[in-house]
Amino acid sequence: MAAHRRDPRRGAAGRQDPLRTRRAGCAGRTCGHPELYKFLVSLHELSQSPGQKAQVVSALDAGNAIADRNTEVLSWSEYRRFEWQGNLEDAEVVTYTTADGEKVTVSKAITPELFASVQEIGLSRYTLEQRADDGREVAGADTYVAEHDIAFFGWPEEFGHGVIQFETKDGKKYVVSEFENKEMYDRVAQMWSDHLKGGDRIQTLRDNTICPISTRSICWARAAARRRARTTSSR
Incomplete structure (x- = not known):
């Protein structure tokens, strides 16, 4: 008489485990419903x-x-x-x-x-x-500042998470997220990128990284004066 073998897909009470049944009968992308299979696997991972x-x-x-x-x-x-x-x-x-x-x-x-x-x-x-709590105005979805009106700018990795800061020539301090105003974010980030390509990478990094955030405005003003002096002398 052949020995009875319990179906491994069934629990102790003999009920079939739907998750294990689905996993056993579905070989990855060959499954007829790959999205459903993926979701069921996610539920299994949650249980772990x-x-x-x-x-x-x-x-x-x-x-x-x-x-x-x-x-x-x-x-x-x-x-x-x-x-x-x-x-x-x-x-x-x-x-x-x-x-x-x-x-x-x-x-x-x-x-x-x-x-x-x-x-x-x-x-x-x-x-x-x-950054707004530090005194900067949030550049909302409708905020537009032309490149020629931007006096100082930060860099993408300064704060990370799609946030960058900049200041205008009339002294306004802004911070912007690429998720809220991507056009403005990209404009400032491109200014930083273009500035690095200008051949003054080392000095630029020094200008922007040696200043603690609490005194960044003072440092930026000094850095801007140095950049203007270098620009004038190169003409």
Whole structure:
């Protein structure tokens, strides 16, 4: 009499595990529903991360919507607030509030691509707010400053997360995010890039990196005077 072999896809009570059944019958991209398979694998990964799972469960209990594979990245103006635990750069779960007041929780395990986008937008907003607290005006979506009106400019890596600062000839100090005003951000970043290509890279780096943020305006004024002197002498 042949020995009975238990189907490994069934649990102790004999019920079939839908996740294991799907994984066993789907060989990666050969599966008939690759997106569904990918989503089920994400749910499995979530179950393997107790801390992340606990945050998602807590969000569900609070009535938050949980982002899934159909959730799209919103425009900058549609995000009103971001919440996370610990350091945002290390967070695995981020909750955002929309302009309509809806709270949506995004999990790194469930929707990794969406999470990466939302996390970076959150980091950019947080960085922008920190710089605004230092006394700079946020260059919003409708802010336009021509290149010839910009006196001093920062560089993309100074703050990171798509945030750059600049000052106008009339003394206004701005900070801008590429997620809110990409045209303005690109203009300032290009000025920095063009300046480096001008052959004064070492001095430029010294002008911009030896000054602490608290005294950056004074340092920039001195650096600008040196650059103007070098420009005049080279004519």
